[in-house]
Amino acid sequence: MTRVRLDLFLSLDGYAATAEPTPDSPMGKDWERLTAAYAATRTFRELVFGDTSGAGTTGIDDRYARASFEGIGSEIMGAAMFGLHSFPDDPDWKGWWGDRPPFHTPVYVLTHTAPRPSIPMEGGTTFHFRNAASKEVLAEAGEAAGGNDVRVGGGIGTARDFLLAGLVDQLHVMIAPIILGRGTRLWDDLDGLELTHTVTSEVAESGTIHVNFTR
Amino acid sequence: MTRVRLDLFLSLDGYAATAEPTPDSPMGKDWERLTAAYAATRTFRELVFGDTSGAGTTGIDDRYARASFEGIGSEIMGAAMFGLHSFPDDPDWKGWWGDRPPFHTPVYVLTHTAPRPSIPMEGGTTFHFRNAASKEVLAEAGEAAGGNDVRVGGGIGTARDFLLAGLVDQLHVMIAPIILGRGTRLWDDLDGLELTHTVTSEVAESGTIHVNFTR
Numbered sequence: 001m002t003r004v005r006l007d008l009f010l011s012l013d014g015y016a017a018t019a020e021p022t023p024d025s026p027m028g029k030d031w032e033r034l035t036a037a038y039a040a041t042r043t044f045r046e047l048v049f050g051d052t053s054g055a056g057t058t059g060i061d062d063r064y065a066r067a068s069f070e071g072i073g074s075e076i077m078g079a080a081m082f083g084l085h086s087f088p089d090d091p092d093w094k095g096w097w098g099d100r101p102p103f104h105t106p107v108y109v110l111t112h113t114a115p116r117p118s119i120p121m122e123g124g125t126t127f128h129f130r131n132a133a134s135k136e137v138l139a140e141a142g143e144a145a146g147g148n149d150v151r152v153g154g155g156i157g158t159a160r161d162f163l164l165a166g167l168v169d170q171l172h173v174m175i176a177p178i179i180l181g182r183g184t185r186l187w188d189d190l191d192g193l194e195l196t197h198t199v200t201s202e203v204a205e206s207g208t209i210h211v212n213f214t215r
Numbered sequence: 216m217t218r219v220r221l222d223l224f225l226s227l228d229g230y231a232a233t234a235e236p237t238p239d240s241p242m243g244k245d246w247e248r249l250t251a252a253y254a255a256t257r258t259f260r261e262l263v264f265g266d267t268s269g270a271g272t273t274g275i276d277d278r279y280a281r282a283s284f285e286g287i288g289s290e291i292m293g294a295a296m297f298g299l300h301s302f303p304d305d306p307d308w309k310g311w312w313g314d315r316p317p318f319h320t321p322v323y324v325l326t327h328t329a330p331r332p333s334i335p336m337e338g339g340t341t342f343h344f345r346n347a348a349s350k351e352v353l354a355e356a357g358e359a360a361g362g363n364d365v366r367v368g369g370g371i372g373t374a375r376d377f378l379l380a381g382l383v384d385q386l387h388v389m390i391a392p393i394i395l396g397r398g399t400r401l402w403d404d405l406d407g408l409e410l411t412h413t414v415t416s417e418v419a420e421s422g423t424i425h426v427n428f429t430r
Contacts, residue, residue, distance in 0.1 A: 012426065013229055013401075013402035013403075013406070014228055014402075177416060177426065178409045178414075179402050179405050179406045179407060179409060180406055181403075181404070181405070181406025181407070182406070187227065187228035187396075188228075188396075189396070190228075191228070191394045191396025191397070192394060193394045194393045194394060199392040199422060200422070201418045201424050202418060203416045203417060203424075207414060207415070209416050209424060211392065211424075
């Protein structure tokens, strides 16, 4: 059965980073602090940066990083996550994920702008652009997943849309033990999520608190 | 060295319960949900309810409960935590902690009302009422602690006053894995607390996430 999965980075005070991406600092300083433990994992270094030297952490953070890439058949992300707004006038801009994005599946980019042609990339990723309701795009992504899972890749606005619509089967939150004091609040209007999902938590060697909501 | 310690109950979305106490339901429904795992511990049942049968949980939650009672020489709490507002016109009202409160130390109750006489209770607890700044009361409580620690007993408003003033050496937060969606937000204006304190976390058998800020 195709499940909808979501992995998020959060501060202890419940904030996700929301800085607009640029090619230099894709998500800003807060994002770097929230994702430091994840970016240090062997899986991230290998699958996102192509570092096959075996460097990187191999503990609990890495186990979750590994799992987040497994069994994914398609992906949905917001326009900012793709980088659509960074160079709005450049028709050749292919997002900030590089020539060989780490998805290797169809990726559905949600956008309110005019339709644009799909972009096939190296390694099996194809970016499709959809101006449609979350549920409709999810139906298409589910079909494309071919029995594997659909990953909602963020950003936080897209993630919250899917959560508030009750569309997420597995939410994995990586809570960095820092008080950020700013950003977008994840949990607003999600009270009672523990009534529809089972919650388990685990603390990694890095201090990251992994919280899982599963139904 | 006398340290200032603080134990708090929090929801995953960062809310502490704030219901006004009444003799029947001292802190309200949300409070019951936030404190369920703690109230189930053997230590709580023994030290607060006087249940010496040995019933109650004995895992990680109990270890923290036990530690929170150890080495305390005096306590500071807000007026609501004592129950000062419940029967403002009854000069014989001694708070809702029972004839034998579980403190067994001097307890300094912060109040903006007129001074009232101290109340000695069974078991070594004496309630003192102080209309003074946090720092002044802390100095007196520290003196009274005789080399042991001072515990700030809450409620959340008093706790935040001490945290914002930088007076807390050890903050222990018991995070229930529930999204409450209402209450008083603990973390506001405390960003960067991880820079002055070391953070460690641990997940109990109950699912409670214990987060410790220590300096």
